[in-house]
Amino acid sequence: GENVEQHPSTLSVQEGDSAVIKCTYSDSASNYFPWYKQELGKRPQLIIDIRSNVGEKKDQRIAVTLNKTAKHFSLHITETQPEDSAVYFCAASSGTLMYSGGGADGLTFGKGTHLIIQP
Amino acid sequence: DGGITQSPKYLFRKEGQNVTLSCEQNLNHDAMYWYRQDPGQGLRLIYYSQIVNDFQKGDIAEGYSVSREKKESFPLTVTSAQKNPTAFYLCASSIPGRQGAGGYTFGSGTRLTVV
Numbered sequence: 453g454e455n456v457e458q459h460p461s462t463l464s465v466q467e468g469d470s471a472v473i474k475c476t477y478s479d480s481a482s483n484y485f486p487w488y489k490q491e492l493g494k495r496p497q498l499i500i501d502i503r504s505n506v507g508e509k510k511d512q513r514i515a516v517t518l519n520k521t522a523k524h525f526s527l528h529i530t531e532t533q534p535e536d537s538a539v540y541f542c543a544a545s546s547g548t549l550m551y552s553g554g555g556a557d558g559l560t561f562g563k564g565t566h567l568i569i570q571p
Numbered sequence: 572d573g574g575i576t577q578s579p580k581y582l583f584r585k586e587g588q589n590v591t592l593s594c595e596q597n598l599n600h601d602a603m604y605w606y607r608q609d610p611g612q613g614l615r616l617i618y619y620s621q622i623v624n625d626f627q628k629g630d631i632a633e634g635y636s637v638s639r640e641k642k643e644s645f646p647l648t649v650t651s652a653q654k655n656p657t658a659f660y661l662c663a664s665s666i667p668g669r670q671g672a673g674g675y676t677f678g679s680g681t682r683l684t685v686v
Contacts, residue, residue, distance in 0.1 A: 461611070486674040495661065495677040496614075541613060543674075559665075559675060563613035 454479040456544050458562025466570050471532055473565045475542035476524040482544040485518060485525045486559070490539045499540075500527070529567075537569045574598065577662050577678035583686045584649065584656060592647045592681045594662035601666065603645035604675070607631060608659040617660075620645055649683060657685050 455478040465471045477485075486501035502509045502516045502525065509516050513532075518525040525544075529536055542562040575596040584590045594603065605617040616629030620639040634653025639645055645664075649656045659682050663675040 458613075488674075488677075493680075495679045496675075497677070498674045501674055561614040563611065 454482060454544055454560040456542060456560045456562045458542050458565055460565060461563065462566045462568070464568040464570055465532055467532055467534060469532055471529045471536070471567055473527045473540055473542070473567070474524060475526070475544075475562050476522075477544040477560075478523065479544070480520075480523065484545040485516070486543050486545075487514075487516060487527050488541045488543065488561075490541065490564075492538070496541060532567075532569050534569050534571065537567060539564045539566050541565075575662055575664055575676055575678035577660075577681050579681060580679070582681055582683045584683060585686060587651045589648055589650050590683065592649070592660055592662075592683070594645045594647065594678055595643055596645075596662075596664045596676070596678075597643060598664055598676060599642070600664035600676070601642065602664060603639070604663045604665075605629075605635070605637065605645070605647045606661045606663065608661055608680075614661065617647065656683055658683060 456475055458475045463471055483504035487499050488496035489499045490496040500511050500514050500516050502518050504520055507518055513530050515528045541564045543559045545559045578593045602621050604619040606614040607617055608614055615631050617631055617635050618626055618629055618637040620626035623639055623642050626637050626639050634650055636648045659680050661680050662678040665675045
């Protein structure tokens, strides 16, 4: 089944600087890669996602890049702000209906990165 | 306002007691999931259901049970066989097989504590 590794587990950056979180996946059949943000005590929320036919996607201050050959994808946050402080999870999916370690859509999650924005 | 509702928000369980966590969605999603979240361990899948009256074990199903009698509802029972149930439990739903259709929608979670 799919295995998703996420690094670092904790990331502290100065407000205004950029933050990068990296994930690797093992299943070459994976073709959908979402990122979720979870604020303390709240539900994870989808912030950006990318499909395997695209190398990069941007949405204002956040961007995701995908390297299919190396099987890794990254989340980039520029001009970080205090409200960016949260735990971020990456995930990978092959989009199949068969269970492959992550449920009906094959979503397997990384262990999360605690992003701390220092004022 | 479509979404997923989990209740209760906080739940306390005594040793040897079974408790049931509620998860209801009005998104018309066929697939529903239960995850357990522990510090530093990310999200681990307990059970999932692709369709009414069908469900499958996830990675850590031991000590848990589910039912899916209605499309909208996917309750999770934490049984006395679960030796370390203290955790944050998240329910999610999605449209199965339609990758990229917004991913998962999560509920707000239930924090279960053994007393």
